[in-house]
Amino acid sequence: MRVKQLSVFIENKEGRIAEVTSIIAEVNVNIRAISLADTSDFGVLRMIVSNADQARDALKKEGFTVGETDVVAVKVEDKPGGLNKILHLIESSGLNVEYMYSMARIIDNSAVMIFRFDKTDQAIDVLTKSGLPVINKNRVTDD
Amino acid sequence: MDIWDPQKESMKRDEIEQLQLERLQATLNRVYKNVRHYKTSFSDIDFMPEDLQSLTDFNKLPFTTRQDLRDDYPYGMFAVTLREVVRLHAPSLGFEKPVVLGFTKNDLNCWVELMARCLSGVGVTKDDVVQISMPTWKILNTFGIQRGAELIGASVLPVSIKNLPNQVKIMRDFRTTILVTTPGFAMGLINAISSSGIDMITLSLKQGIIGSEAWSENTRNLIEKNLHITATDIYSLTEIFGPGVAWECHEKNGLHISEDHFLPEIIDPVTLEPLPPGAEGELVITTLTKEAFPLVRFRTGDLTSLNYTPCGCGRTHARISRISKRTDDVFVMNATCVIPDQINMIITKLNNGKEPVFQLQAERKKDRDTLTVIIEVTDTMFFDEIKKQLLIVDDIQLAISEFLGWNVHVKFVEQGSIDRKKQVLDNRSL
Ligand SMILES: [Zn+2]
Numbered sequence: 001m002r003v004k005q006l007s008v009f010i011e012n013k014e015g016r017i018a019e020v021t022s023i024i025a026e027v028n029v030n031i032r033a034i035s036l037a038d039t040s041d042f043g044v045l046r047m048i049v050s051n052a053d054q055a056r057d058a059l060k061k062e063g064f065t066v067g068e069t070d071v072v073a074v075k076v077e078d079k080p081g082g083l084n085k086i087l088h089l090i091e092s093s094g095l096n097v098e099y100m101y102s103m104a105r106i107i108d109n110s111a112v113m114i115f116r117f118d119k120t121d122q123a124i125d126v127l128t129k130s131g132l133p134v135i136n137k138n139r140v141t142d143d
Numbered sequence: 144m145d146i147w148d149p150q151k152e153s154m155k156r157d158e159i160e161q162l163q164l165e166r167l168q169a170t171l172n173r174v175y176k177n178v179r180h181y182k183t184s185f186s187d188i189d190f191m192p193e194d195l196q197s198l199t200d201f202n203k204l205p206f207t208t209r210q211d212l213r214d215d216y217p218y219g220m221f222a223v224t225l226r227e228v229v230r231l232h233a234p235s236l237g238f239e240k241p242v243v244l245g246f247t248k249n250d251l252n253c254w255v256e257l258m259a260r261c262l263s264g265v266g267v268t269k270d271d272v273v274q275i276s277m278p279t280w281k282i283l284n285t286f287g288i289q290r291g292a293e294l295i296g297a298s299v300l301p302v303s304i305k306n307l308p309n310q311v312k313i314m315r316d317f318r319t320t321i322l323v324t325t326p327g328f329a330m331g332l333i334n335a336i337s338s339s340g341i342d343m344i345t346l347s348l349k350q351g352i353i354g355s356e357a358w359s360e361n362t363r364n365l366i367e368k369n370l371h372i373t374a375t376d377i378y379s380l381t382e383i384f385g386p387g388v389a390w391e392c393h394e395k396n397g398l399h400i401s402e403d404h405f406l407p408e409i410i411d412p413v414t415l416e417p418l419p420p421g422a423e424g425e426l427v428i429t430t431l432t433k434e435a436f437p438l439v440r441f442r443t444g445d446l447t448s449l450n451y452t453p454c455g456c457g458r459t460h461a462r463i464s465r466i467s468k469r470t471d472d473v474f475v476m477n478a479t480c481v482i483p484d485q486i487n488m489i490i491t492k493l494n495n496g497k498e499p500v501f502q503l504q505a506e507r508k509k510d511r512d513t514l515t516v517i518i519e520v521t522d523t524m525f526f527d528e529i530k531k532q533l534l535i536v537d538d539i540q541l542a543i544s545e546f547l548g549w550n551v552h553v554k555f556v557e558q559g560s561i562d563r564k565k566q567v568l569d570n571r572s573l
Contacts, residue, residue, distance in 0.1 A: 007527035009520045011557050037529045041554050042520075044529060063559045065520045069527045098528050116527065 001124045002070040003137050004052040005114070008045045009065040012038060020045055023062055029055045032141060033114050035101035048073075048103070048114060050141050070120050073103065073140045075110040075133040083113065086132060093126045095119055107139060147263040147295075148256070151403050152458045156451070159402050159459065160198060166431035167406060168195055174437050177222040180207075180215055181439060201406075202417055206427065207441045209242075212382065217243040223435050232284070232384075242382060245435035251290075253432050254384050257401055258291025261390040264399070264456070265375050266350055267321055269296030274319040276302050276310050276328055277355070284355075284385025288323055291387075297321070307335035318347040322372070323386075326358035333369040348372050354386045355379045357466055361496065376465055380443060383430065389463050394455045397462025404432045407461060408440070409449050423448045426463060474569055476505055476512050477549050483566045486516060489542050493535070497523050502561045507571040514551045516543060519558050 010016040017036065024031060030050040037044050049055045052068070059066050076082045090097055096118040103112040112135060117123035127134050146152050154162070171192040174181040184205045185191070195201060212220055221228070228245040246254070267273060273292045275285050285301065292299045300317055302310060310332060314322070324332070329351060336343065348370055353363075354377035366374045378398050379386035388405070389398035400407050406429040409418045418424040426443045430436075447463040454462060474481050483503060490499045500519040505512060518524070518539070526532045532555075540553040 005527070007525075009525050009555070009557060011560070039529060039533065042532075042556075044527060044532065046527060063557070065522060065525045065558055067522070067525050067527050098530070 001072065001128075001134050001136065002120060003048060003073050003114070003135075003140050005069045005071045005116070006047045006049060006052055006056055006059075007067040007069060008047070008059060009067075010043050010045055012041060012043055016043075017045060019062075020059065020064065023058050023064075024049060024055045027051075027054050027058045029058075030143075032105060033101060033103040033112075035099075035114075037099065046099075046101070048140060050143070052141075069116065072115045072117060072120060072124055072127070073112050073135040073137075074115060074127060075107060075135060076113050078111055086113075086115075086127070089126060089130055089132070090117070090123060093122070095123050095126065103140070107135060112140070145263050146457055147260040149457075152260060152399075152401075152460060154403070154459055156459065162403055163406050163431060164195075164198055166403075167198070167201065167429065168192065170429070170431055170433075170437050171195060171439065173222050173434075174439060178220060178437075180211060180220060198406075201429075201440075204440055206415070207439055209382070209442075209444070212242050218245075221245050221435055222437050223247055228435050230286075244382070244384070246384075247434040250433055250435050253404060254287040255290040255294055257404060258287040258387050259294045260291075260401065261377065261387050262288070262291050262297070262321075262352075263295055264390060264392045264458075265321075265352055265373075266393065267292060267295055267297050271297040271320045272300060272317055272347075273297050273321040273323060274300045274302060274310075274314055274317065275323040276332070277324060278303070278328065284379070284381065285323065287384055287387055307331050308339050311335050311339055311341055314348065315341060315346055320347050321350045321352065322348060322370075323352045323377075325355045326353055326362050326366070327356060329353055329366045329370070329374070330362070333366070336370075343371055346371075351375070352377050352390070354390075359498070360465075361491075361498070378445075378463065378466060380428070380445075382438065382441060382443075383428065383433075388428070391465075392454060392456040392458065396454070397450050397464055399454065399458055399460045399462050400428075402460045405429065406431055407449060407463065409447070410442075412446070420449050420451050423464075426466075474505065474567060476514060477547075481505075481514070481547065485546070486543060489546060490516075490518065490539055493539055493542060494521070494523055497521065499524075500558075500561055500563065502565060503567045505567070505569045505571050512571060514547075516540075516551055516553045517561060518553065518555050519561055520555045521558070524555070 008020055031047055033048040035046050056066050074086060098116040098118055100113050100115045103114060124134055175185055175192045227247050229248050230246040230251060232244040275288060277285055289299045289301055302313055349372055351366060351372045351374040353374050363374050375391040376398055377386050378389035380388045389400040391398050408427040409422060409424040410427055411418055412425040423446060426445045426447050428441050428443060430438050445466045447466050450462045453459045502517045504515040504517060524535055536553050544550045
């Protein structure tokens with residue numbers, strides 16, 4: 001149920017994101033989801049890719065600092081309150097969402113959100129018990 | 144461990160001082176007669192070499208700085224004619240600080256003799272294979288170490304190749320027992336060994352003589368553990384001859400400086416007053432036997448202290464403490480002395496004991512001095528959550544600000560973006 005996310009430290013200067021994506025493209029790895037969180041000095045680029053190990057090695061070889069974190073992909077119903085339902089459930093279980101972003105691809109005609117929870121295992125447990133569609137790793141990363 | 148020259152290395156203190164006084168008088172006479180710089184600087188304070196009656200009179204003499212050596216480039220500081228010089232070294236030619244050293248035949252003999260003391264002091268015998276792995280621009284300075292090892296009867300293997308895996312293969316195939324290198328190179332070798340898949344058991348390494356750059360006890364532990372060796376420190380001073388000016392014996396409790404050839408002093412780098420034994424300050428060295436390139440009260444820029452108590456190894460020559468910082472990089476800001484090494488310690492502590500790559504940038508904005516501590520991010524300091532990333536920035540910022548007593552700004556940058564040769568960038572136009 002866990003999906004491996006890569007995070008990359010980048011300075012706020014022109015062209016750095018393109019640099020990262022082109023290194024990944026060069027090793028024939030696809031980017032499934034991407035989001036940037038930034039401050040005035042630096043940013044953290046987070047990505048779900050088709051081959052995390054390969055992308056990580058390629059980036060490290062080019063001198064980037066790369067982190068790996070487990071995140072959870074959840075299908076969100078495309079109707080009012082779809083996202084709210086998930087957030088409410090997590091909050092009432094005493095868990096926290098550290099950050100979230102959406103995936104570029106549609107799975108089974110639904111939008112998919114990537115969640116970083118403070119307690120990943122417990123969050124997966126709560127979501128599946130409530131019948132919320134947590135997506136398998138392979139369906140997120142594979143073609 | 145054998146003492147190479149017990150008669151000299153274990154002299155009584157009063158005998159050392161008597162010998163130093165005699166040799167100092169000879170040195171002062173020679174430089175006064177042959178080197179314009181010294182003639183002028185002695186005359187400026189109305190000092191004649193024969194005025195020197197005791198070692199305490201010596202305190203009056205002016206210091207010699209790197210700038211003086213640069214001003215008299217190339218041959219101005221030579222105390223003999225070029226005809227008597229048999230070897231020339233220009234270790235930093237082409238860099239910002241050109242220095243040309245000369246050696247007479249006698250100078251070379253002394254150098255080799257001193258290196259034999261150093262090498263046998265750490266246990267080199269005629270059965271050893273000594274591999275000298277130095278970056279190309281430093282290999283020249285190891286001429287004395289090479290000859291010293293030969294004098295002992297050891298086999299010497301100087302390798303100045305950059306390719307670390309090849310260094311490891313040479314080490315294995317030639318059954319190297321002693322490695323002379325820099326801390327940076329030693330750390331690189333550790334990585335090369337682990338990625339080459341070579342089993343440490345197949346290496347014969349037992350001892351590392353490590354120097355040319357400052358290195359911490361932490362690094363020593365790492366090197367000893369990973370290379371399965373005893374690692375001792377060696378102090379290098381380009382203006383004298385390079386590595387080997389002082390060296391650690393197996394007691395690992397300070398670096399012996401051969402007092403029959405050098406007269407060390409410690410001064411306060413700001414007031415320039417001499418400091419008592421044990422006090423930390425700038426190391427000042429006077430050469431006592433050098434003929435071609437003698438130095439009188441040369442300011443090394445290195446911070447250390449002197450210990451005159453006889454050592455557990457049986458030697459009586461003074462020991463300097465390990466050098467971890469240089470006065471060159473110390474700067475004054477907001478009425479505080481900023482020492483990069485102390486900033487390093489603070490960051491290392493907050494980074495689980497891992498030393499950071501960082502740079503201090505001083506600027507003057509609207510008559511106010513500001514300091515930015517630029518740190519290269521590493522795996523141990525990088526988080527996917529901005530919140531946590533900002534927290535470590537804050538922690539470091541707070542710790543340094545509290546230490547200095549005024550606020551600094553901490554900024555993380557990508558790996559490889561700091562110029563490693565510049566620990567301090569002082570952009571204030573003072
Ligand atoms: Zn000793």
